[in-house]
Amino acid sequence: MIDDSSPLDPADWAGFRAQGHRMLDDMLDYLEGIERRPVWQPIPDAARAAFREPLPRRPSSLAAAHDRFMQDVLPYATGNVHPGFMGWVHGAGTPVGMLAEMLAAGLNANLGGRDHMPIEVERQILHWMRELFSFPESASGLFVTGTSMANLMAVLIARTTALGYEVRRQGLAAGGRQLAAYTSEAAHGCVRQAVDLAGLGGGALRRIATDGRQRMDLEALSAAIARDRHDGFTPFLLVGTGGTVDAGAIDDLAGLAEVARRERLWFHVDAAYGALALMAPDLAPLFRGIEQADSIAFDFHKWGQVPYDAGYLLVRDGERHRASFAAPAAYLRRETRGLAAGSPWPCDFGPDLSRGFRALKAWFTLKVHGTAALGAAMSRSCALARYLEQKVAATPTLELLAPAQLNIVCFRYRAAEADAVNAAIVADLHESGIAAPSTTTVAGKLAIRAALVNHRTRQRHIDALLEAVLRFGAARAKA
Ligand SMILES: Cc1ncc(COP(=O)(O)O)c(C=O)c1O
DSSP states (O other): OOOOSOSSSOSOHHHHHHHHHHHHHHHHHHHHTGGGSOSOOOOOHHHHHHHOOOOOOSOOOHHHHHHHIIIIIGGGSOOTTSTTEESTTOOOOOHHHHHHHHHHHHHTOOTTSSSOHHHHHHHHHHHHHHHHTTOOTTOEEEEESOHHHHHHHHHHHHHHHHHOTTHHHHOGGGTOSOEEEEEETTSOHHHHHHHIIIIIOGGGEEEEOBOTTSOBOHHHHHHHHHHHHHTTOEEEEEEEEBSOTTTOOBOOHHHHHHHHHHHTOEEEEEOTTTGGGGGSTTTGGGGTTGGGOSEEEEETTTTTOOOSOOEEEEESOHHHHHHHHOOOOGGGOOOSSSTTOSOSOGGGGSSOSSOOOHHHHHHHHHHHHHHHHHHHHHHHHHHHHHHHHHHHHTOTTEEEEEEEETTEEEEEEOOTTHHHHHHHHHHHHHHHTSOEEEEEEETTEEEEEEEOOOTTOOHHHHHHHHHHHHHHHHHHHHO
8 A cells, every 4th residue: 555645745734834934934033133133244164064964864853954044044144135235236135025935936836838827927027028118019028047047048049030040950050150249348247158158159249348437339339340240250249238237337228229220230238137227217218228129138136126036038029039949849739728728838938948936026026016116226226326426435545436327336445455455345344244245346446346236225334334444444554
């Protein structure tokens, strides 16, 4: 007789439910009290070592595993939910998004395909994104891990458009042409990686010089295209940036759209964190021209505050998008009735067949908060960046390294050996738990880079950052 119970469902549902409520309460307590914690703290060697253990062959209780999480994992997380987190470009998430993740995990839906309501939720997000970006009804969209993946997919669609669908059977040899793509020097490194992974070689990407505000120089762009045509290359793709990672610069997207039209290039916009600023009426005009893109890559998990991960690719010509990825297989046969209906499926629009329910946390975030509140949080980040910029400019021991654009400020403490001193200041800030900016290099100088993405950050957190930079800077400069 085969055992009749599931070995993985709780034997005691009442006890499990009580434990589940404790776990939920712990996370709500964590979020409610986040400001009382350090932004980040180093993992003690003992905690790191204690976590290493052999593959568990025997069960342990959920309560025991939860205790380990509370003790060894939760205190040593990245810290991007904390208002003092200002590094890289990390969203903070929201309590609403957290609950949505729990519901999605409960359904355990696979959004690769088939006919079920979770896919309709993802389609609803597509409707909303078409509306936000003024894209046509024929536009397609897909949740992916992040903008790195969305950019790669956009490059693949552009490549297939340039070389013809035959390239999917014969490979790059089918085209018999050397393709060239264009982006600015300030573009994110994943754009080059995408061109490389698309089989074109990273060298096929021309990095065009930028102006004083880190925006792509349109004359240099046109000259590079002309030079490539003269040398026998086939220009095929132009990648604009809507919010550069270093400085928050936004390319002249309308100008780029014009060049792309004239030169018959696929116009892709990497607006990883900036795109959703279209929800903020004061920021939306900065992105004028994005509505003319052939494709847009962006992340809900950055300024959109949806929990990781929730990248998105929006493509104007949905049929071209589908034809660049669809790969029929007998076991994915479509029907007109039953669960196998509902074609085309999301798996026809990208490389993933198994796909989680990312759409639900985006749907909850948009539905519960609305675009006005999300946009207001973005506007406030930019106001805080201007406040930080003014404070830096008014402090003689600090140097502003680039004008604040959007929500990013790059500055540093003035000192001999300034690169080493500022790198040390940033590490001091992290270890103090006061604030977590990151570093970058601006015009050859190491900068403290504050990217204000977190909806919880307030003026007092900027003040705390500055006070600590001055204190650590004075100590480091003396040492
Ligand atoms: C402009 C830009 N593009 C691409 C990326 C990569 O996005 P993701 O980390 O979601 O892959 C980033 C990340 O910060 C970015 O700022």
